Ligand SMILES: Cc1cc2nc3c(=O)[nH]c(=O)nc-3n(C[C@H](O)[C@H](O)[C@H](O)COP(=O)(O)O)c2cc1C
Ligand code: SF4
Ligand code: SF4
Ligand code: FES
């Protein structure tokens with residue numbers, strides 16, 4: 001059983017309320033930080049912890065924090081990214097819904113470390129009831145002196161607000177999020193300047209994922225070195241994985257990043273195996289934008305080594321034979337699923353979510369969606385597969401923000417690993433509308449627990 | 451036509467929303483205020499409502515239109531009393547969302563994007579709502595309805611009809 | 619304090635420019651083909667650029683201090699140079715390949731109605747597709763269509779032709795006093811707002827026509843909808859209270875067909891000779907269509923962005939339309955029929971409804 005840092009108390013009866021949360025040791029980190037630590041010392045602990053951003057890119061949080069510009073007389077802001085809209089990802093929701101005070105606590109400590117006196121949690125608009133939960137938690141925290149003026153007599157002031165989005169995946173991109181928070185369209189900004197220099201209302205700003213902020217709490221409580229002892233290599237600490245698709249136990253799991261992918265899928269502690277006694281065909285291990293992997297490459301790397309649930313191992317082999325940890329959205333496909341159809345729905349998603357600012361993404365995502373639909377419905381041509389490849393290649397890397405890449409990668413990986421399935425659709429136009437490509441040669445050997 | 455104006459309770463909420471930003475940054479309240487306006491004035495944003503919001507935040511109407519048309523949660527047309535927003539993205543599709551969408555459509559006699567003639571139900575397909583592990587799912591009002599089955603869909607439709615009848 | 623000059627090498631040519639200069643500006647200083655094409659950037663509009671991605675270049679050396687190449691292609695219009703930076707534009711296969719992709723993206727939903735488009739001959743997208751486009755289209759779907767909008771008596775909007783460069787938005791925002799113009803919706807359905815007519819009280823709104831790189835915003839008062847290359851541009855001015863009054867008249871014989879601002883070799887509105895900006899007001903643009911309204915200075919020196927630049931048509935009275943000749947002997951690489959010899963445009967034909975290239979017969983109804 002792996003160690004839990006974030007969700008350990010998530011199921012304590014009444015943990016959503018301040019009293020229970022506090023009784024279980026909540027807000028200790030704020031006491032410690034405000035009474036005995038300097039902001040820089042906290043940044044130092046976060047650096048030592050090796051914590052990497054949990055929003056998808058995996059950028060070292062301590063380093064990000066140290067980049068924040070600190071010009072005299074200019075306010076700085078911390079914004080928590082709770083936009084969570086990457087298909088397959090629903091971990092932040094779980095954390096906020098069940099243990100909201102953990103995020104509030106993390107926001108207070110992190111705001112103190114960064115010198116923000118006014119911080120925001122930007123939450124996706126659809127999570128309306130979670131907004132209420134968070135606002136309730138903020139009220140309670142404020143009533144108990146953890147927010148507001150002169151917190152714990154330290155002279156530090158902080159106001160914390162929850163801002164609701166209104167339906168736009170792109171607002172998860174940090175500069176689009178800032179635009180949206182300013183009451184504008186969610187068009188990503190052209191960088192540089194980066195938010196650390198010019199962010200919210202043109203002031204220096206740090207944007208961090210919910211899970212990242214929450215992880216600061218155990219780091220401050222136990223020290224960065226303690227945190228870094230958990231996990232493997234540069235994948236320190238614990239990670240929330242939201243598992244979905246054709247598995248027996250979809251849900252959110254906090255893992256120690258030393259477990260293998262195989263264990264994660266098949267053990268009863270986690271996904272509990274493939275649903276309905278089926279076999280594993282493929283998996284998108286880090287949210288819809290990371291490359292899909294066929295079963296054989298998922299469980300073992302190209303070198304034949306065991307693949308683990310951590311940043312390094314999941315990306316082993318690069319895009320040719322590996323994937324990414326991404327946001328931790330773990331999507332499993334069983335042997336009956338159609339990769340072409342799955343890729344089509346993702347392409348539709350990215351077309352729907354493109355902000356439309358730059359031409360490769362605006363035009364390319366729609367084009368890919370149309371071709372994929374044709375292939376999926378048996379109207380495709382062989383040359384369409386190469387055309388798709390070429391389109392994704394011309395989007396990738398050529399756009400303003402990484403949504404272009406996010407739209408290109410799933411298409412590229414699907415063609416790379418499942419080209420025969422695309423070809424089968426082209427060659428069997430009548431059949432492919434009636435049944436799925438049923439060859440199970442991607443599927444793993446049926447797992448026998450040791 | 452009644453005048454578009456927040457009532458006292460809505461006005462209090464409006465004041466709370468605009469107070470959350472530094473001086474001169476009240477435009478930042480636009481998204482939350484549009485949510486409030488949509489909830490206050492019949493579930494959608496008419497151009498009169500948008501102009502009212504622009505006026506209240508002292509910004510140009512175009513700034514409101516630009517934003518209202520960008521985000522999917524703002525309805526620019528009237529919708530049914532109950533809006534079924536069913537997710538159709540990959541993870542939900544893998545768990546049978548297509549069948550659920552078809553079933554709801556059949557049951558209500560409408561296609562995605564349409565509203566029933568009695569103005570009771572609108573069916574809409576949406577992209578991932580962050581409930582992939584509880585698929586298939588839909589959003590109904592403020593809350594999510596998850597792990598949908600045909601039976602559950604029947605119950606939900608029943609429940610809506612009952613509630614509508616009780617409110618009349 | 620003397621301004622420090624930084625060295626930058628673009629396509630093996632080195633120039634010195636002040637700090638803060640973008641790669642695109644530096645390349646324009648060198649000129650010719652070294653200057654990347656720019657469909658959205660407009661030096662006189664703050665915040666413009668970065669969107670169309672036609673100006674992507676490869677930075678093969680970051681700077682003297684940090685010589686590492688940049689991994690991705692960058693938008694030259696929004697990337698400032700560093701001392702010792704080395705940039706590849708037309709000497710980079712990656713750039714040419716990406717640019718070809720961008721041009722294709724810009725064209726897949728663009729109606730192939732050049733034969734009836736007012737902008738034909740001075741359209742930057744047309745230039746771009748000749749220079750960088752592929753032969754034929756690989757796009758086999760219905761092109762995007764929009765509801766038609768009427769913007770009033772002065773400005774014609776063809777939304778299907780819009781490439782969402784946002785220039786008109788910046789123009790309306792920065793030149794007129796109240797902001798009424800913006801972009802609605804998102805993604806591939808995004809469209810420019812149609813509240814411009816309200817903006818017509820704004821003296822300078824007509825400039826959106828001059829900044830539009832394609833034929834999405836055109837002049838409704840352009841008399842007889844003449845193809846530009848049948849008209850002859852002359853420089854002229856008048857005393858105007860509102861603007862600099864320095865314009866280009868597009869004439870045929872002694873008739874003024876159209877009035878525009880004067881443009882430089884990059885297709886941008888020139889500075890006024892009196893100093894200050896060269897934007898012109900609505901009165902000069904839309905109302906003054908008599909030769910007697912103007913003091914004529916002489917034929918405009920034409921620039922590379924105009925078909926007239928070839929000189930074949932200056933002073934020509936009788937239409938003789940052969941695109942290859944205009945394009946300096948190059949044939950169109952695009953699969954579109956530009957050869958309809960029609961003296962008078964028929965703008966009412968909705969060519970975007972065709973899902974194949976337009977033929978001259980389509981205009982004979
Ligand atoms: C299209 C797009 C969508 C994104 N969505 C999210 C999101 O929903 N939540 C999130 O935390 N980060 C998201 N990100 C990443 C953010 O831009 C940013 O890197 C992150 O919030 C930084 O926080 P971290 O360092 O704590 O991970 C997204 C990025 C892109 C390009
Ligand atoms: S890549 Fe897509 S989402 Fe990102 S800025 Fe460009 S159009 Fe917008
Ligand atoms: S109308 Fe013209 S200027 Fe305006 S965004 Fe479209 S292409 Fe650009
Ligand atoms: S895919 Fe349906 S909620 Fe995520």
Ligand code: FES
Pocket residue numbers: 655656657658659667668669670671672673674693694695696
């Ligand atoms: S001109 Fe640089 S991106 Fe358009």
